[in-house]
Amino acid sequence: MSSADTIRFRHNQAILVAAIVAFLGALPLASVEWYLSPVLLVPLAVGIWAWRAGTDADPRELRLRALAGDRRIRWDQVAELTTDGRGRAVARLGDGQEVVLPAVRGTDLPRLVSATGQTLPGPR
Template identity: 80%
Template sequence: MSTPDMIRFRYNQAILAAAIIAFLGALPLASARTYLLPVLLIPLAVGLWAWRAGTDADPRGLRLRALTGQRRIGWEQVVELTTDPRGRAVARLDDGRQIVLPAVRGTDLPRLVSATDQTLPDLAG
């Protein structure tokens, strides 16, 4: 359930639409022979991942969601929020690990920080 102060980051829903189209396109192939039925699992898994995966941020911390599970990280564990060379947002934890935040781009970092109820320093002044 979403709270008013929670910020949700999700992948583009065009991925879900593409998965639905791929599923419908694979139906004739999968219905031709019974051993081809597992072909339907690929667009189904991609569609479920696109619908579910992402990052939720609130004042308590981050919740990273994947296809089959989720992980909660408190803000007290996060040492630094940065970007990687591909432009994805990365959280560096106090134990030295770096975790890529699903569906969060580097340009989304100010929105992500706003979920902490803290402010970013004004670097322009």
């Protein structure tokens, strides 16, 4: 399976830039006293999350990536793709569990379905 077959959904990279700016802004505070150095961990964690978190979709599976791990869901486990009240994409699994797809909006569902090699029916 080539990476060309994979569709990637990521959060806006402006979050990563904001985390870098926050890290640089926290440096003077953290350098005042040693016990203030953990303040640097917050923008660092946000930056790593912004760089890593998202959803990868290919013809075999969905891969949900988070700050410190990932989860793979085969397409045959997905019963339905829908949206929640906030406009986020949600996968309902065959066992009734609902999984929010990181960085995927409801408007991205046609692109997500195209990763399976299938198409959505057109309007009637």
